[in-house]
Amino acid sequence: MVSGHVESLFSAAYDGELSPDARAAFDRHLGECSACAAAFAELTTAVDTLREQPRAQMPHPVRLPEGSPVPGRRWFEVPARLSQGRRLLAGLTAAGLVVAAAAAAVVVVGHLNSGTVVPSSSSAGMSSGVALAPGTAIRAPLPSPQSASLLPEVGLLPVCSPKALPISKAEALEIPTGFPNHATEDNGVSTGVVATQASSFAPGATVDIYARLIDDSSHAVSLPCTVLVGPQSSSSSPGDDFTMAVPTPVAGLTVDGQPLLQVTVPATAVAGETYDILVPAPDAAVILTIQIS
Amino acid sequence: MDDEALLDRCRRGDRDAFTPLVHRYQDELYTMALRLTGNPADAADVVQETFTRAFRSLPRLRGATVRAWLFRVAVNCSHDIHRQRSRRPADPLEDSEGRVLDLPDPGLGPEATVLQRERADAIRIALLALPHDFRVAVVLRDVNQLSYEEMAQALSVPVGTVKSRISRARGLLAAALRQSPAVFPRAEEAW
Numbered sequence A: 001m002v003s004g005h006v007e008s009l010f011s012a013a014y015d016g017e018l019s020p021d022a023r024a025a026f027d028r029h030l031g032e033c034s035a036c037a038a039a040f041a042e043l044t045t046a047v048d049t050l051r052e053q054p055r056a057q058m059p060h061p062v063r064l065p066e067g068s069p070v071p072g073r074r075w076f077e078v079p080a081r082l083s084q085g086r087r088l089l090a091g092l093t094a095a096g097l098v099v100a101a102a103a104a105a106v107v108v109v110g111h112l113n114s115g116t117v118v119p120s121s122s123s124a125g126m127s128s129g130v131a132l133a134p135g136t137a138i139r140a141p142l143p144s145p146q147s148a149s150l151l152p153e154v155g156l157l158p159v160c161s162p163k164a165l166p167i168s169k170a171e172a173l174e175i176p177t178g179f180p181n182h183a184t185e186d187n188g189v190s191t192g193v194v195a196t197q198a199s200s201f202a203p204g205a206t207v208d209i210y211a212r213l214i215d216d217s218s219h220a221v222s223l224p225c226t227v228l229v230g231p232q233s234s235s236s237s238p239g240d241d242f243t244m245a246v247p248t249p250v251a252g253l254t255v256d257g258q259p260l261l262q263v264t265v266p267a268t269a270v271a272g273e274t275y276d277i278l279v280p281a282p283d284a285a286v287i288l289t290i291q292i293s
Numbered sequence B: 001m002d003d004e005a006l007l008d009r010c011r012r013g014d015r016d017a018f019t020p021l022v023h024r025y026q027d028e029l030y031t032m033a034l035r036l037t038g039n040p041a042d043a044a045d046v047v048q049e050t051f052t053r054a055f056r057s058l059p060r061l062r063g064a065t066v067r068a069w070l071f072r073v074a075v076n077c078s079h080d081i082h083r084q085r086s087r088r089p090a091d092p093l094e095d096s097e098g099r100v101l102d103l104p105d106p107g108l109g110p111e112a113t114v115l116q117r118e119r120a121d122a123i124r125i126a127l128l129a130l131p132h133d134f135r136v137a138v139v140l141r142d143v144n145q146l147s148y149e150e151m152a153q154a155l156s157v158p159v160g161t162v163k164s165r166i167s168r169a170r171g172l173l174a175a176a177l178r179q180s181p182a183v184f185p186r187a188e189e190a191w
């Protein structure tokens, strides 16, 4: 197009999005340029024709699954409690602790009700029966603005953004050998996978977590950056001792060359209790249950 | 009762609160899926799958509006079905020689005129010729009339991206319809 033509404004003009001044200049150009006038008329006719198509009707009734729309667990009540957690995490971020955690492989465990934060060190070597690959760099490119923008919708709290992983959806969904305790949740927007090497852990134990989030439309895979750990509660007022953990990928801690996360079971956990490991995903969360032994 | 009030009741386990959401959105979603897939059976599958997923997850919805979220799930479902179809050897919309079959548009009743049917056909073929992201953009905007902001939520892209996709898509749509006498009656003389 010769410079000065207004083709790039057609769509905004059709939607009435141009400012009065821009619209006046636009109309002036159409008055002088028959090519633009004809092309805008063509676009208008085409879009009008699409808009005039009648709405179709769903040909048969939608069948709903049995039962109640609310899943057995009411984790969606969690965000109410996490309003405290959000402030806690905001404080952490401000203090640079999260950055420090990422760098030094520190696991931060905080009790929401008391507001205390107990950073505790956890070295990469002490974890696990996973084959460690010393010196393996964890590839963690900056998240796309797109994935970052999804986080706040969870209402759970972004302290950091998920890290994009250069693997396929199929690879991400393949639970690694040695992680028999696992859960997968696909809510139509994103799919979450979370797995641990055992289903029971002692208080204070370090838990290696295989966790992946997959965007259902782009199939982009990311490593979650936040996991919540807390006692499962059957009452309508969830326990006040719900614990938030900010896990970190631990340098060298990998499975099949891909990073794992790590959290610590609160020392206050009591044998016989059931705990939830909750990985927030856009619009939802994946929950994995562990027993305290 | 508005969407949020129904959603609140869903969150409290009220199954009956979900049905009005289905009735409110099923035709809108079906029309969207029909324009995206070009195929009534696929479109019905998309709507069924969307509500099945929504039934499981809607109570946990945060942030996005119910409407934008349902569209997001439905767009993803349409994409999945489209991908499955493109792997099948024979596209149900085409005959063995690859010609697009002349399916009646289920949005048109028996009283529709020949011209209306020709236009519906031209639109269907033109939409199917658009690249997926552009087809989604123009359908959400000009079939379902979502706002830019709703589209940004539904597609999880910035508003600027929404606008540029709509603009590109409308240009491509106009170009694809240019040769259709049903849409541009004097197409032969003018072009």
Ligand SMILES: [Zn+2]
Residues within 6 Å of the ligand: A004, A005, A006, A029, A033, A035, A036, A037
């Ligand atoms: Zn011009």
